[in-house]
Amino acid sequence: MSLGDHLRELRRRVLIAAVALVVGAIAGWYLYDPVYQHLTQPLLDIARQRGDEKTIALNFAGLTAAFSQRVSIAIFVGVIISSPVWLYQLWAFVVPGLTRKEKRISLAFIAAIVPLFLAGCWFAYQTLPKAVQILISFTPQGAVNYPEAALYFSFVTRFILVFGLAFLMPVFLVALNVAHVLPAATMRRTWRPAILIIFVFAAVATPTPDPFTMFLLAIPLAVLYFAALGIATVLDRRRAADKPEWADLPDDEASTL
Template sequence: MTSSRARRKVNPDARMPLRAHLVELRKRITLAAIGIVLGAIGGWFLYTPVFEAIQAPIMEMAERDDALVTVNFAGLASALDMQLRVSLILGVIISSPWWLYQLWAFVAPGMRKIERRYTIGFMAAAIPLFFGGIAFSWWVLPRAVAILVGFTPEGAANVLDAQMYLTFAMRLVLAFGIAFVFPVLMVALSWAGVVPARVWLRGWRWAIVIIAVGAAVLTPTPDAVTMMLMFVPMTILYFAAIGVSMIRDRSRLRAKREARESEAEQAA
C-alpha cells in the first residue's frame, strides 16, 4: 500500500518537467515573435532599397538583351500586400541574432552548467553562418533569374508577377540562411552529448538524401542549378560539422580516460 501511494505521489511530479518545457517553449516562441515583429517594423522602412536590389537583376537583363522584362503588380492591393510580406521576411533576417539566441536558450536549460558556457560559441558561429547563407543567396539570385528568364523566346515579353518574383527572391534568401545554420545545431547537439559524432557519420547516406530533398524543397525554382548551389555547400557544412563534433568527442573521451586513470592511481 505504501509503495502504491508513493507511486501516485511521484507520478504528478514526474510530469512537471514536460510542463516546464512547454512553458519554456511558449516563452521562447513569444520572445522570438516579438523580436521578429520589431524587426519587421524596421524592414518596412528598408522595403524600397531591398525591392530595388531584388529588381536589379531583372533591369540589368532587360537592358543587356534589349528586351521587355519587368516586374508587374497585378492587383490594386498587391503592392501593399507584398510590402507587408517582404517586411516580415526582413524582420526574420534582422532579428536573427535574437531568435537564434532564443533557440539556444530553450536547449540550454537541459544542459549541465559547464555546457551553458557554449552560448557564446554557438552565437558566434550561428550568426555569421546565417548571414553567410544570405550573402551566398544574393550571389545565386541573379544567376537563377538569368537561367529562368533565359528561356523566354526571342521577341517575346516577360512580364513577371511581382508577388511571385518577390516571394521567390525572399524565400531563396531565407532558405539559404536557415540551411547554413543547421550544421551549428548539429555541433551543439554533439557538444551537449545528445547526438555523438559517430551517429552523424553513420547516417551520412541518409543525410545526403535528406539534404538533396531539402535543397529541392527549399529552393523556390525547379531548376537543378539552384538546387545544386544549395546542396553542395550544405553537404560540405554537414561533414565539417561532423569533423568538429569528432574533435569534441575525442577530447571528452580523453578527459574520461584521464579521470579513470587518476582514480585508479588514487585507489592504489
C-alpha cells in the same frame, strides 16, 4: 521544470522573438525602397541584356497588391534583422535542459548560428541573379514576361531564407553530438548517405532546373557537414580523454581504486 513552467517559458521566448520581429519589420518598412531595388535588379539586368526593358517587368495586380507586398518585404527584412534575437531565444529555451558544462559549450553555438544564417542569406542573394536568369531564359524571343509581384517576391524571399536556414545544419549536428545523440563515428560512417541527402535537398530547395544552382547550395553544405564532423571528432576525443578508466567496468568487477 513542470510542463506548465515549460509552456510559460516557451510563451515568454516566443513573445520576445515576436517583439523583435515587429521592430525589425518596422525598420524593413522604411528600408523597402533599397530592398525592392536590390531584389528586382536581376530582372532589370536581364531586360537590359535583351535590349528592351519593356519585355520584362513586375505586375502588381490589384489596388492593394503594392501595399501588401510592402508589408511582406518588411516582414522578410524583419526576420533577417531580428535573427540574432529569435535565434538566441531558441537557444535560451533549450539551455535549462543542459548541464553547466554544456551551457558553456552552447555559447559557441550562438556565436556560430547568427553568422552562418546571415552567410547563407548573403550567399543566396549572390546566387539569385543566376537563378532568375535561368528561369527567365525559358521565355521565348518576342514574348513578354510580366511575373506577378507577389509570386516573384515569394520566390525570392523563400530562396534566401532556405539558404540561410540550410547553413545552420552543422550547428544542429554538433548540438546532437554534444547531447550524446550523434557520435562522430556515426557521422563518419554515414557520410556518403549524408552527402546524397544534401544533394537531394539542394535539388528540391533550388527552384531552377539546372544543376549549377543546385551545386551552389550542395557544395557549401557538404563542406559544412565535414566541418561539423571535425568538431564532433574533437569533442568525442576530449570526452574520451576525460572519461575515467573504471567507467566501463562491469558492476561486479573491482576497479584499480
